[in-house]
Amino acid sequence: MTPSSFETDSEANSEVTVSATPHSLRVFAEQLAIEAGQLALVGRRKLGVGQAVAHDTKSSLTDPVTDFDRAAEQLLVNMIRRARPDDTIIGEEGADHVGCSGFEWHLDPIDGTANFVYDLPTWCTSVAVVDRDGPIAGAVSAPVAGELFSAEIRGGSTLNGAPIRCSAANQISKALVGTGFSYLADRRGEQAKRVARLLPDVRDIRRFGSAALDLCMVACGRLDAYYEEHLNSWDLAAGVLIASEAGATTSDFSGGPASSAATLASAPGVHAGLVSLINSTGS
Numbered sequence: 001m002t003p004s005s006f007e008t009d010s011e012a013n014s015e016v017t018v019s020a021t022p023h024s025l026r027v028f029a030e031q032l033a034i035e036a037g038q039l040a041l042v043g044r045r046k047l048g049v050g051q052a053v054a055h056d057t058k059s060s061l062t063d064p065v066t067d068f069d070r071a072a073e074q075l076l077v078n079m080i081r082r083a084r085p086d087d088t089i090i091g092e093e094g095a096d097h098v099g100c101s102g103f104e105w106h107l108d109p110i111d112g113t114a115n116f117v118y119d120l121p122t123w124c125t126s127v128a129v130v131d132r133d134g135p136i137a138g139a140v141s142a143p144v145a146g147e148l149f150s151a152e153i154r155g156g157s158t159l160n161g162a163p164i165r166c167s168a169a170n171q172i173s174k175a176l177v178g179t180g181f182s183y184l185a186d187r188r189g190e191q192a193k194r195v196a197r198l199l200p201d202v203r204d205i206r207r208f209g210s211a212a213l214d215l216c217m218v219a220c221g222r223l224d225a226y227y228e229e230h231l232n233s234w235d236l237a238a239g240v241l242i243a244s245e246a247g248a249t250t251s252d253f254s255g256g257p258a259s260s261a262a263t264l265a266s267a268p269g270v271h272a273g274l275v276s277l278i279n280s281t282g283s
Helices: 022-047 067-083 113-117 185-201 211-219 233-245 268-281
Strands: 055-057 064-066 088-091 104-111 124-131 134-142 147-152 157-159 176-179 204-206 225-229 249-251 262-266
Touching: 022 067, 022 104, 022 124, 022 134, 022 147, 064 067, 064 113, 067 088, 067 104, 067 124, 088 233, 104 113, 104 211, 104 233, 124 211, 124 233, 134 211, 134 233, 147 211, 147 233, 157 211, 157 233, 176 185, 176 211, 185 204, 185 268, 211 225, 211 233, 211 262, 225 268, 233 249, 233 262, 249 268, 262 268
Parallel strands: 088 104, 176 204, 176 225
Antiparallel strands: 055 064, 104 124, 124 134, 134 147, 147 157, 225 262, 249 262
């Protein structure tokens, strides 16, 4: 069974040029995330429960990539090139089209590929469009759960079309905190030490395996906070926008803008305390 068996007729669905307004870009991002996520989901379901997904590895032996990642990214690229041919495209699986419009699409066709391989439900497709000032629209589709998160700059965040807000947590000791780990062994060891030192001071720690979904969980109050280091633009561009538009405070570990080096998103009432606590634990 190959991903090409599940390709959709999206070529016919994206012939119309998409305008550069945040709302139009948001609607298009939603379409992109839904269709690419559905391609991957249908393929995974046809393989059957418990059947292994053939995969290669990238940065380390624990960093998988599948033909479904590649097929979903190609679908996204094709749709964007037809609808907005002058935009730049940056994808996890190698998409690298340089445009001249000033808009960049940051794509993660399957964020949480290890979960996808093991048939765990916490994976998603993440799509964001960014200008020189940062993300302006984005969508995260979690196909197994049937959930679509999206946001546009100064336009709020939604889950399946309904507005969402982050939690009102104001005590670190009661905060449920998400995190993630690098695929590189030396970094994982340092991150594990930080978790061990952080754990006694919070309600509990969760590790779901998808940075984009973790950020969306902060946006809708399922997590009070999430932090991680060593991410990529496609991991966080959509999720950071969705979290911030839902009222969360986002930053790096020093209080500056969230970045690939370090990202923290949390309820405003625990943000400053978490920045201090994370820094006190070291890396």
